[in-house]
Amino acid sequence: MEILVCVKRVPDTAENEIEVNRDGTDIERDDLVYSVNEWDNYAVEEAIQIRDKVGGSITVVTVGDKEDEEVVRREMAMGADNGILLSDDAFNGSDGKGIAAALKAAVEKGNYDLILTGAQADDGAGQVGGILAAMLGWPYASLVNLLEVIDDKKIKVGREIAGGNQEMNEIDLPCVLSIQTGINEPRYVGIRGIRKVASVDIPVHTADDLGVAKDTVGESGARIKRLDYFVPDPGEGAEILEGSTDEIIDKLLELLKAKGGIK
Amino acid sequence: MAQQVFAYIIHKNGVVDDTALEMITAAGKLNTDASVIALVAGSGSELDGVCKDVASSFAEVWKIDDEALAYINAEVIRAMLTRILPEDGIVLIPHEHFGMDLAPGLSVKLDAAYLADAIDFEGIEDGKLKAVREEYLGQVSTHVLCDISKGAVITVRPGSFKADESKSAGGNIVDKTAEAMEGGLAGDVRRFLEIVAAEVGDVDITKSDVLVSVGRGIEDEDNLEMVFDLAEAMGADVSCSRPIVDAKWLEKSRQVGTSGQTVKPKVYMALGISGAFQHLGGIKGAPFIVAINKNPKAPIFQAADVGIVDDILDFIPELTDKINEIKS
DSSP: OEEEEEOOEEEOTTTOOOOBOTTSSSBOOTTOOEEEOHHHHHHHHHHHHHHHHHOOEEEEEEESOGGGHHHHHHHHHHTOSEEEEEOOGGGTTOOHHHHHHHHHHHHHHSOOSEEEEESOOTTOOOOHHHHHHHHHTOOEEEEEEEEEEOSSSEEEEEEEOGGGOEEEEEEESSEEEEEOTTSSOOOOOOHHHHHHTTTOOOOEEOHHHHTOOGGGSHHHHOSEEEEEEEOOOOOSOOEEOOSOHHHHHHHHHHHHHHTTOOO | OOOOEEEEOOEETTEEOTHHHHHHHHHHHHOSSSOEEEEEEEOHHHHHHHHHHHHTTSSEEEEEEOGGGSSOOHHHHHHHHHHHSOTTOEEEEESSHHHHHHHHHHHHHTTOEEEEEEOEEEEEETTEEEEEEEEGGGTEEEEEEEEOTTOEEEEEOTTSSOOOOOOOOOOEEEEOHHHHHTTOOOOTTEEEEEEEOOOOOSSOGGGOSEEEEEOGGGOSGGGHHHHHHHHHHHTOEEEEOHHHHHTTSSOGGGBBSTTSBOBOOSEEEEESOOOOHHHHTTBOSOOEEEEEESOTTOTHHHHOSEEEESOHHHHHHHHHHHHHHHHO
């Protein structure tokens, strides 16, 4: 099975408090720790498990610049076979459709059976997989938390729906899936693994290489534009208990007792 | 002429989802001139009941009735909607597991703009809609400008718009099945098999009065012991947020949230939980919420009644000791 996994380098929300910069044009980027989008790690792990079971190879792709190459390398250290960087000034300011248009061109240069994305990334939209599938005319399933290869024509996927239930589907290949966290346990990547791929060549494809019309990507092609970042008026919010830990605990216990929180 | 606004209605077992009435309010914020057309798909008598219900709140209902829609498959309904929707329409869809399956691809098929997970609308100017979204798991918000002049598919976050309960419409039901089926059924590239029901755990957190709920802030599986100790001292049950289940530290049946359980306790202690909207969506019945988190900007403090800014790894053992001390 030939698998393409689309990944993204994002500020790590587990490691950073995300703050808005002074004029609201961006988040505060100084001292941010970046990593691969959490959902994408599950997608790469799933791809590795499929390849190890049925054979084939895994390519990891991202749209970005030189700095974004590090996440491709990291996923290769994890076990992906190849990496591709789609990079062009023309991609800057792309909305979900622009990113998907670049990825579609990369898909058409390969011979993939299965494309995986994370279910969402830092902007929480969860859109690129579904857009890419429709652009390719391939079937799509989102929020996949179980994947079984039936044969080289079809797979079985479980989707996470409400209430902890799972919706099972059979889906024809080639297809696009967005992968939900919890589908597997992504393997640890050690320093040694990273070193091994440190000098591997990662090809860079520009818009011209891909044959992407520049007016379909970037700011000119985008129908969604971010105006600003802001922190909403906190409104009422919680009453923050202050004082020494003992004082806080006393206040808390009083409240809990009044509300029936301690039996 | 005003652009036509549509709302996709989610329903299950004959019951219309809460998001239906929320989309009337959302649509009202888009364009006060246009009436909203509800899109309702399904099959048989169950669908008829749903349409009747929906028609009391929407000016017009477009019904698509086919056996193939008894369980709605996004691939199938997407092809149908593409046939009946006007090119420049604005389509609102709830941002939940079905909407996320349907909407991105629908925007491509309609060649419309795609705006995901909107939480508010602030008006339209020169064919551009100003909307509010959240990024970084709710830590920051953004205003976005969406060019809706050639149509738009917009997913709307459940719970972010107030439900319009006025039921003032008394709308028409229009059967669109024939038009939707023109050229035959499409989308059999994906076939629904079955629903696998959630595993029942040893504790039913949906029945608990007091929940001690733990999130990523617990850092290590071994630290869970202190959470169970606190719950025991309080006479509470232990629940959790998604990362704890993803790490396989606790069973899925203990997960609170839209993809897990919906709980209705009297008291909810959120320990090291950031408070993503998917988690908060699983807490109903307006419990007294106590949030303990070392990040003072965590969104959970907006939802909580009382907050404590501290590392739960330090705070929990002290709290447990104090409770046990008082009890003895």
